[in-house]
Amino acid sequence: MSSDPAIALLRDLVQINSINPSLVAGAPGEGEIAQLIAGHMRRLGLEVDVEEVAPGRPNVVGVLEGRSPGPSLMFCGHLDTVGVDGMRAPFDPVEADGRLYGRGAQDMKGGVAAMIDAARVAAGRGLRSGRLIVAAVVDEEYASIGADALVARWGADAAVVTEPTGLEVAVAHKGFAWCEVETRGRAAHGSRPLEGRDAIVRMGRVLRALEALDRDLQSRPPHPLMGTASLHASIIGGGREMSSYPDRCVLQYERRTVGGETPLAIEHELAELLRRLRDEDAEFDAAARITVTRPAYELPQDHRLAQTLARTVARVSGRPAPFSAMTFWTDAAVLGEAGIPAVLFGPGGAGLHGVEEYVEIEDVRRCRDALAALALEWCGQ
Ligand SMILES: [Zn+2]
The missing domain is CATH 3.40.630.10 (Zn peptidases)
Incomplete structure (x- = not known):
């Protein structure tokens, strides 16, 4: 000792x-x-x-x-x-x-x-x-x-x-931002596709877009010491029971930031991603917010x-x-x-x-x- x-x-x-x-x-x-x-x-x-x-x-x-x-x-x-x-x-x-x-x-x-x-x-x-x-x-x-x-x-x-x-x-x-996205659907009996809107399947589109965004972040020129920014999905939840269309799905993901990336820029990035999904499908309904941010140093x-x-x-x-x-x-x-x-x-x-x-x-x-x-x-x- x-x-x-x-x-x-x-x-x-x-x-x-x-x-x-x-x-x-x-x-x-x-x-x-x-x-x-x-x-x-x-x-x-x-x-x-x-x-x-x-x-x-x-x-x-x-x-x-x-x-x-x-x-x-x-x-x-x-x-x-x-x-x-x-x-x-x-x-x-x-x-x-x-x-x-x-x-x-x-x-x-x-x-x-x-x-x-x-x-x-x-x-x-x-x-x-x-x-x-x-x-x-x-x-x-x-x-x-x-x-x-x-x-x-x-x-x-x-x-x-x-x-x-x-x-x-x-x-x-590095810094980080914790982000939350909620997709909204319409609850209905599972046998009635014309009435239901599936919030979980719609979250799939968000996940696909986030995967592409992460690839893009990691292909940008790295900060000399910090490397590149990145993101990952952390927690996801939605659905109530087997025989119903889910009316709501919530995803929390973490975005790691490098020098020069402000909380406002992260908010814009997320708003832009959802806007593109809305442009592709007028029925796509989602809301987003940033719950915690801490800057890079x-x-x-x-x-x-x-x-x-x-x-x-x-x-x-x-x-x-x-x-x-x-x-x-x-x-x-x-x-x-x-x-x-x-x-x-x-x-x-x-x-x-x-x-x-x-x-x-x-x-x-x-x-x-x-x-x-x-x-x-x-x-x-
Ligand atoms: Zn420590």
């Missing part, structure tokens, strides 16, 4: 069930893990602020002040995890072959342990100016109410979100934060740190929208949201070392 304080903290974090209760009904949420982190950060000498974002679901923010005013840096990580269906021992942090296994080990208790332990190193040396803000937030896996609450009260000149990037400096990630690679972090990582790991993009949406977009330039940087591993999840132990140490070096360079020592 590793005696490194970052790994000891990681073990403690994995042992606590912090499944997001908005994802899994009855799950405990972030209360217990937040309490542990608040106590840990206080012992490191940080000033700790605990803000309940929803009942039993607090953000924890630790602050290390420099000796004089100056540039501020934020580390941000989420405390919640997805569910544990199919996992053998999700809250038992087993170390083997240089890996630590358990739910959230990679996504993202490894990054949370690294950022908190980096604050321990920075506190030991002392910051010359500015401040280091270490924010552990709730609910990233569902609606990011934690990050929204964080940026309402806290600002910084730059931020590192310590999601798992395999020690790459990720300056971008990108920070220019020549931004001082990206450059400084890449230099620091190269120094710590002894090899150049490539710039990259993550496919999944993260809280970096919330920080970015709030005017805090952010990059993603965290340890590597595998099994994100899968039944066997692990983080590379050496990566957690390197991540901690790089974050500590960044804080000391950003704020001076």
Whole structure:
């Protein structure tokens, strides 16, 4: 078992069930893990602020002040995890072959342990100016109410979100829009085709059009880091019983977006698709709406934060740190929208949201070392 304080903290974090209760009904949420982190950060000498974002679901923010005013840096990580269906021992942090296994080990208790332990190193040396803000937030896996609450009260000149990037400096990630289409038919006895209008069969036309749209999206020139946009059908439902024409069918699909695609553009795309189907058949009746959108995020690679972090990582790991993009949406977009330039940087591993999840132990140490070096360079020592 590793005696490194970052790994000891990681073990403690994995042992606590912090499944997001908005994802899994009855799950405990972030209360217990937040309490542990608040106590840990206080012992490191940080000033700790605990803000309940929803009942039993607090953000924890630790602050290390420099000796004089100056540039501020934020580390941000989420405390919640997805569910544990199919996992053998999700809250038992087993170390083997240089890996630590358990739910959230990679996504993202490894990054949370690294950022908190980096604050321990920075506190030991002392910051010359500015401040280091270490924010552990709730609910990233569902609606990011934690990050929204964080940026309402806290600002910084730059931020590192310590999601798992395999020690790459990720300056971008895709966005998404959740879309809903309802086709309308007319209920009638199954023996009376002249009276009935089949809403499910009509949804077939929508699905065919979406398949063509997806092909088109994926054949467009890719964004250099994010790749191409895409979509997939997520959930579909309709029909009431065998002997009736279905009056209604509802499809929910997810559209993943790349830089420059606005929610309005996605709405137009969907309206246009339905208009074409209506042009082909005046009886085609459908309505659509977008239920959730989160934008893609990108920070220019020549931004001082990206450059400084890449230099620091190269120094710590002894090899150049490539710039990259993550496919999944993260809280970096919330920080970015709030005017805090952010990059993603965290340890590597595998099994994100899968039944066997692990983080590379050496990566957690390197991540901690790089974050500590960044804080000391950003704020001076
Ligand atoms: Zn995550």
